[in-house]
Amino acid sequence: MRSEGVVPNVVIYSGLIRGLFRAGRLEDAKSTFSEMKESGILPDVVAYSLVIHGMCRGGECEEAKGVFYEMKRKGVRPNLVTYNSMIDGLCGAGRLNEAEEVFHDMIVNRVQPDAITYNSIMHGLLIGHKLEEVRVILGEMKENGIAPTVITFNTLIHHLCQAGELEEAKGTFCVMSSSRVVPDLVTYNSIIDGLCNNGNVKEAKGMFCKMIINGVVPDIFTYHSIIHCLCIGSRWEEVRDLLIDMRRTGNSPNVVTFNLLIRDLRLAGEIEEAKGVLNLMKYHGVIPDRVTYNSIIDGLCNVGKCKEADIIIQEMKNNGINPDLVTYNTVIHGLCNSGKWKEARAVLNEMNKNGISPDLMTYNSLIHGLCQVSELEKAEDVFCEMQSNGVHPNLITYSSIIDGFCNAGQWEKVKDMISEMQINGISPDVITYTSIIRGLSEAGKFEEAEYIFSVMKSDAISPDLFTYNTMIHGLFQNGNWEGAERIVCEMKSIGISPTVVTYNTLIQGFCSIFNWEKAKGVFKEMMKLGITPDATTSDVLVNALKGSEVNQLVAFMIKNGEELEAATEDTDMVSYGVWTTAV
Numbered sequence: 001m002r003s004e005g006v007v008p009n010v011v012i013y014s015g016l017i018r019g020l021f022r023a024g025r026l027e028d029a030k031s032t033f034s035e036m037k038e039s040g041i042l043p044d045v046v047a048y049s050l051v052i053h054g055m056c057r058g059g060e061c062e063e064a065k066g067v068f069y070e071m072k073r074k075g076v077r078p079n080l081v082t083y084n085s086m087i088d089g090l091c092g093a094g095r096l097n098e099a100e101e102v103f104h105d106m107i108v109n110r111v112q113p114d115a116i117t118y119n120s121i122m123h124g125l126l127i128g129h130k131l132e133e134v135r136v137i138l139g140e141m142k143e144n145g146i147a148p149t150v151i152t153f154n155t156l157i158h159h160l161c162q163a164g165e166l167e168e169a170k171g172t173f174c175v176m177s178s179s180r181v182v183p184d185l186v187t188y189n190s191i192i193d194g195l196c197n198n199g200n201v202k203e204a205k206g207m208f209c210k211m212i213i214n215g216v217v218p219d220i221f222t223y224h225s226i227i228h229c230l231c232i233g234s235r236w237e238e239v240r241d242l243l244i245d246m247r248r249t250g251n252s253p254n255v256v257t258f259n260l261l262i263r264d265l266r267l268a269g270e271i272e273e274a275k276g277v278l279n280l281m282k283y284h285g286v287i288p289d290r291v292t293y294n295s296i297i298d299g300l301c302n303v304g305k306c307k308e309a310d311i312i313i314q315e316m317k318n319n320g321i322n323p324d325l326v327t328y329n330t331v332i333h334g335l336c337n338s339g340k341w342k343e344a345r346a347v348l349n350e351m352n353k354n355g356i357s358p359d360l361m362t363y364n365s366l367i368h369g370l371c372q373v374s375e376l377e378k379a380e381d382v383f384c385e386m387q388s389n390g391v392h393p394n395l396i397t398y399s400s401i402i403d404g405f406c407n408a409g410q411w412e413k414v415k416d417m418i419s420e421m422q423i424n425g426i427s428p429d430v431i432t433y434t435s436i437i438r439g440l441s442e443a444g445k446f447e448e449a450e451y452i453f454s455v456m457k458s459d460a461i462s463p464d465l466f467t468y469n470t471m472i473h474g475l476f477q478n479g480n481w482e483g484a485e486r487i488v489c490e491m492k493s494i495g496i497s498p499t500v501v502t503y504n505t506l507i508q509g510f511c512s513i514f515n516w517e518k519a520k521g522v523f524k525e526m527m528k529l530g531i532t533p534d535a536t537t538s539d540v541l542v543n544a545l546k547g548s549e550v551n552q553l554v555a556f557m558i559k560n561g562e563e564l565e566a567a568t569e570d571t572d573m574v575s576y577g578v579w580t581t582a583v
Contacts, residue, residue: 008036008039008041009041010036010041010042010043010044010046010047013032013033013035013036013041013043013047014043014044014046014047014050016032017029017032017033017036017047017050017051017054018050020032021050021053021054021057021058026054026055026058026060029051029054030051030055033047033051042074042076043071043074043076044076045071045076045077045078045079045082048067048068048070048071048076048078048082049078049079049081049082049085051064051067052064052067052068052082052085052086052089053081053085053089055067055089056085056086056088056089056090056092057089059093061089061090061093061095064085064086064089065086065090065098068082068086068102077109078106078109078111079111080111080112080113080114080117083102083103083105083106083111083113083117084114084116084117084120086099086102087099087102087103087106087117087120087121088116088120088123090102090124091120091121091123091124091125091127092120092123092124092127094124094127094128096124096125096128096130099120099121099124100121103117103121112144113144113146114146115141115146115147115148115149115151115152118137118140118141118146118148118152119149119151119152119155121137122134122137122138122152122155122156123155125137126155126156126159127159129163131159131160131163131165134156138152138156147179147181148176148179148181149181150176150181150182150183150184150186150187153172153173153175153176153181153183153187154184154186154187154190156169156172157169157172157173157176157187157190157191157194158186158190160172160194161190161191161193161194161197162194164198166194166195166198166200169190169191169194170191173187173191182214183211183214183216184216185211185216185217185218185219185222188207188208188210188211188216188218188222189219189221189222189225191207192204192207192208192211192222192225192226193221193225195207195229196225196226196228196229197225197229199229199232199233200229201226201229201230201233201235204225204226204229205226208222208226212249217249217250218249218251219251220246220251220253220254220256220257222251223242223246223251223253223257224256224257224260226242227239227242227243227257227260227261227264228260228264230242231261231264231265231268232264232268234268234270236270236273239261240280243257243280243284252284253284253286254286255281255286255287255288255289255291255292257286258277258280258281258284258286258288258292259289259291259292259295261277262274262277262292262295262296262299263295265277265299266295266296266298266299266302269303271296271299271300271302271303271305274295274296274299275296275300275308275312277296278292278296287319288316288319288321289321290316290321290324290326290327293312293313293315293316293321293327294324294326294327294330296309296312297309297312297313297316297327297330297331298330300312300334301330301331301333301334301335301337302334304334304337304338306331306334306335306338306340306343309330309331309334310331313327313331322354323354323356324356325351325356325357325359325362328347328348328350328351328356328358328362329359329361329362329365331344331347332344332347332348332362332365332366332369333361333365335347335369336365336366336368336369336370336372337369339369339372339373341366341369341370341373341375341378344365344366344369345366345378348362348366357389358386358389358391359391360386360391360392360393360394360397363382363383363385363386363391363393363397364394364396364397364400366382367379367382367383367386367397367400367401368396368400370382370404371400371401371403371404371407372404374404374407374408376401376404376405376408376410379400379401379404380401383397383401392424393421393424393426394426395421395426395427395428395429395432398417398418398420398421398426398428398432399428399429399431399432399435401417402414402417402418402428402432402435402436403435403439405417405439406435406436406438406439406440407439409439409443411440411443411445414436414439418432427459428456428459428461429461430456430461430462430463430464430467433452433453433455433456433461433463433467434463434464434466434467434470436449436452437449437452437453437456437467437470437471437474438470438474440452440474441470441471441473441474441477442474444477444478446474446475446477446478446480449471449474450471450483453467453471462494463491464496465491465496465499465502468487468488468490468491468496468502469499469501469502469505471484471487472484472487472488472502472505472506472509473505473509475487475509476505476506476508476509476512476513479513481509481510481513481515481518484506484509488502488506498531499531500526500531500532500533500534500536500537501536503522503523503525503526503531503537504534504536504537504540506519506522507519507522507523507526507537507540507541508540510522511540511541523541
């Protein structure tokens with residue numbers, strides 16, 4: 001500009017700064033502002049406000065705050081725009097105390113707040129879950145004669161729905177309508193999404209109809225909320241109708257729509273329906289992406305349908321989409337859960353061949369699968385392989401291998417593995433300790449199991465229900481029923497309630513030492529607490545009954561609608577009827 005004889009002034013600089021901020025060129029805008037000051041041109045309130053607004057939008061609140069106090073030192077009085085920009089930036093960054101200081105400064109300098117000011121403060125308070133203070137702000141707005149805008153209501157409704165305060169959100173919607181503030185798409189989307197997340201599909205559909213009647217056209221997010229809610233309720237036909245309705249309102253379902261639908265079907269266990277969505281996508285002219293295929297593959301693998309998953313992978317490849325790390329990890333996890341470790345190993349080899357590096361999840365799945373089928377040497381090989389490839393084991397890795405060694409009674413290796421994990425800064429957790437206790441108990445090493453139990457507690461690792469049940473079972477195996485009773489008292493004292501598994505273990509333990517009175521006492525307590533006996537309870541109880549009592553049990557079970565398995569309809573028939581009578 002100077003080379004062409006144009007001498008820039010504050011107006012020209014301000015226009016340039018505004019344009020740079022709008023273009024997202026934050027650093028260039030700041031440099032231009034500095035150049036302006038170095039040229040001896042004093043920024044006015046417009047220039048300062050532009051810079052403060054741009055910096056706050058760029059996430060540089062601290063620097064914006066410095067400019068704000070600089071303008072005050074230079075004698076440039078902040079105006080409403082300046083204050084609003086500063087307050088909005090601080091509130092958006094969660095710096096509420098500083099925003100309140102600026103708001104107080106605004107009042108002191110007799111700059112009247114407007115709806116934008118209050119909207120920013122409300123937004124900040126709602127981010128901080130300070131609902132009561134928001135109500136105070138709304139009251140203050142009313143006292144000052146400032147009418148809430150659609151943004152005010154939208155901000156409040158959105159956060160109320162997010163917080164699960166649905167009734168208040170609906171009440172606010174009614175207040176909004178009575179205040180002659182017209183709800184817009186954002187308003188309806190927030191309310192509909194809130195209703196859907198709460199399972200109120202009928203109300204959500206009612207609100208959907210209302211928005212259309214009021215001339216507000218739903219967008220794809222509106223449909224996604226309702227589709228999700230319908231899926232949770234397994235209302236698949238209505239979902240299909242809604243997909244057709246989307247086209248009527250100019251919202252053609254896209255790949256995200258179908259991916260959400262597949263996810264919900266998969267989570268509902270409707271994997272065949274999820275597979276069918278691929279055909280539905282073709283009907284609507286939507287091309288599946290990697291997320292689509294990975295979601296279906298995950299659903300199939302989770303129910304052990306790994307062969308069908310492989311067919312989907314082939315289709316995926318045929319459509320030009322290569323499997324990624326997520327695909328391979330899903331398949332390996334599914335194969336390992338099905339005991340097909342050889343196939344899982346082959347998939348790992350394929351990964352490496354295709355240049356996809358296995359990660360921690362890959363190795364953990366394979367190690368866990370190998371340990372589950374007692375292929376410990378191969379699990380150790382994979383353990384070494386992962387480390388040589390720069391993947392560090394975590395707690396899950398160590399716990400899987402330790403559990404495998406415990407099951408095999410390889411106690412020296414268990415000790416070595418615990419030492420190694422501690423050297424690497426990984427402390428055993430409740431699962432690790434429980435695995436060791438269970439393994440020691442099953443191996444008849446009861447004293448060692450009790451020792452590990454005490455070490456666990458001294459390491460500030462709280463035993464869980466499974467730990468206590470394991471200890472009770474082990475103590476009975478060792479003939480230490482008094483110790484078992486002590487453990488039950490301990491677990492109750494720390495707020496862990498015995499379950500049917502606990503009571504089954506106790507009853508079985510007392511029956512095994514012919515202490516019928518103790519067994520009956522436990523059964524009586526169980527019934528008193530309303531814990532329903534299961535098949536295992538019945539199996540345990542029948543062993544304590546005389547043959548002449550079995551017929552009475554069968555009659556009792558039939559009367560009470562118990563299912564009788566063919567294999568147990570003779571003297572092995574079990575129920576708790578006689579015991580109920582006895583206690």
